[in-house]
Amino acid sequence: MAERARNGKVTVVGAGFYGSTTALRLAEYDVFDTVVLTDIVEGKPEGLALDINQSRAIEGFETRVVGIGGGSYAGTEGSDVVVITAGLPRKPGMSRMDLIETNAGIVRQVAENVAQTSPDAVVIVVSNPLDEMTALAQLATGFPRGRVMGQAGMLDTARFTNNVAEELGVPVGSVRTLTLGSHGDTMVPVPSRCTVDGKPLADVLPADRIAHLVDRTRNGGAEVVALLKTGSAYYAPSAAAARMARAVIEDSGAVMPVCAWVDGEYGISGVYLGVEAEIGREGVRKVVEGDLSDSELAGLREAAEAVRAKQADVADL
Ligand SMILES: NC(=O)C1=CN([C@@H]2O[C@H](COP(=O)(O)OP(=O)(O)OC[C@H]3O[C@@H](n4cnc5c(N)ncnc54)[C@H](O)[C@@H]3O)[C@@H](O)[C@H]2O)C=CC1
Numbered sequence: 001m002a003e004r005a006r007n008g009k010v011t012v013v014g015a016g017f018y019g020s021t022t023a024l025r026l027a028e029y030d031v032f033d034t035v036v037l038t039d040i041v042e043g044k045p046e047g048l049a050l051d052i053n054q055s056r057a058i059e060g061f062e063t064r065v066v067g068i069g070g071g072s073y074a075g076t077e078g079s080d081v082v083v084i085t086a087g088l089p090r091k092p093g094m095s096r097m098d099l100i101e102t103n104a105g106i107v108r109q110v111a112e113n114v115a116q117t118s119p120d121a122v123v124i125v126v127s128n129p130l131d132e133m134t135a136l137a138q139l140a141t142g143f144p145r146g147r148v149m150g151q152a153g154m155l156d157t158a159r160f161t162n163n164v165a166e167e168l169g170v171p172v173g174s175v176r177t178l179t180l181g182s183h184g185d186t187m188v189p190v191p192s193r194c195t196v197d198g199k200p201l202a203d204v205l206p207a208d209r210i211a212h213l214v215d216r217t218r219n220g221g222a223e224v225v226a227l228l229k230t231g232s233a234y235y236a237p238s239a240a241a242a243r244m245a246r247a248v249i250e251d252s253g254a255v256m257p258v259c260a261w262v263d264g265e266y267g268i269s270g271v272y273l274g275v276e277a278e279i280g281r282e283g284v285r286k287v288v289e290g291d292l293s294d295s296e297l298a299g300l301r302e303a304a305e306a307v308r309a310k311q312a313d314v315a316d317l
C-alpha cells in the first residue's frame with residue numbers, strides 16, 4: 001500500500017480536556033508528521049501522548065504524538081500550527097468573561113513563548129473569553145493579524161446545525177447553518193443562511209421555533225456546562241479546532257466561520273470577530289462577506305462594538 005504523505009508539526013498547548021481531545025483528533029487525521037501536546041503539569045502530556053501513540057496500531061495512523069510537561073517549549077520549535085487551549089474552563093453559573101483575568105495571564109505567557117519558538121506558526125486560540133484572548137494572542141505574539149485566529153464559529157455553527165436537525169428529526173448532513181459574531185452574549189446565529197435539504201429554514205419551521213433554536217445555540221456552551229457540573233464542552237470544540245488546523249496544514253482554502261481580524265467587511269473595521277474566512281497555509285487568506293438580513297447585520301455590528309470595547313482593554317491585562 002502506498003505510504004500516505006504527512007507533513008508539518010502542530011503544537012497543542014494545554015493538555016486538559018480540550019487540548020487532549022484536539023491532539024487525538026489531529027493524530028487520527030494522519031496528515032501531520034508530529035503532534036506536540038504540552039502543559040505546565042509534568043507527566044500529564046507525556047502520559048497522554050504515550051496513550052495516543054499506543055492506539056496507533058489499532059486505529060491505523062502513523063502521526064506521532066510527543067508530550068512535553070513542565071511548561072517547557074523545548075521540542076515545540078518550528079511548529080507550523082499552534083492551538084492554544086491553556087486556561088481555566090468555566091463552572092456552572094460563570095460567564096466566559098469571568099475567566100478573563102486568569103486566562104489573560106496564561107494566554108499572554110503562552111503566546112510570548114510561541115512567538116519565540118515558532119515564529120512562523122499560524123496560531124488558533126480557543127481559551128476563553130475567546131474573542132478577547134484571540135486579540136491578546138495577536139498582541140503578545142506580534143504576528144500578522146491573519147496568522148492569529150480564534151475558534152468559536154465552527155463550534156457555534158455545529159451546535160445550531162445539531163439543534164435544527166434534532167428539532168426536525170432530520171440528518172445533520174441535510175442541514176446548513178451559520179453563526180457569526182462573538183463567542184458570547186452577542187453571538188449572531190444567522191437563520192437567513194440556514195437551509196434544510198436546500199429549503200430555507202423559514203419554509204420548514206415557524207418563527208417562534210427558529211427563535212428558540214437561535215436562543216439554544218447562543219446558550220449551547222452553558223447547556224453543556226450545566227449538565228457536566230465541572231468543566232466545559234470538549235468533543236465538539238476539539239472537532240472545530242482540529243478542522244481549522246487541518247485546513248491550515250493542507251492549505252485547503254476551506255471557508256469556515258472563525259474569529260478573524262475584520263478590516264472593512266460588513267462596514268466593520270479593526271476588531272477580531274466571528275466571520276466566515278478562507279483558511280490556508282498563511283492562516284486567514286481573506287474574510288468572506290456573505291448576505292445577511294438587516295437585523296442580522298445590525299446584530300453583527302452590535303457584536304463588533306461589544307467585543308471592540310473589551311479587546312481595547314486586553315493590552316492592560
Ligand atoms: N473557544 C471555544 O469554543 C471553547 C473554549 N474553551 C476554553 O478552552 C480552555 C480549556 O478548556 P479545558 O481543556 O476544558 O480546560 P482544562 O482545565 O481541562 O485544561 C486546561 C489545561 O491548561 C493547562 N494550563 C494552564 N496554564 C497553562 C500554561 N501556562 N501553559 C500550558 N498549559 C497550561 C492546565 O494545566 C490544564 O491542563 C478554557 O479556557 C475553556 O473555557 C472550551 C470549550 C470551547
Ligand SMILES: CC(=O)C(=O)O
Binds near residue numbers: 128155222224232233
Ligand atoms: C466553553 C465554551 O466556550 C463552549 O462550550 O462554548
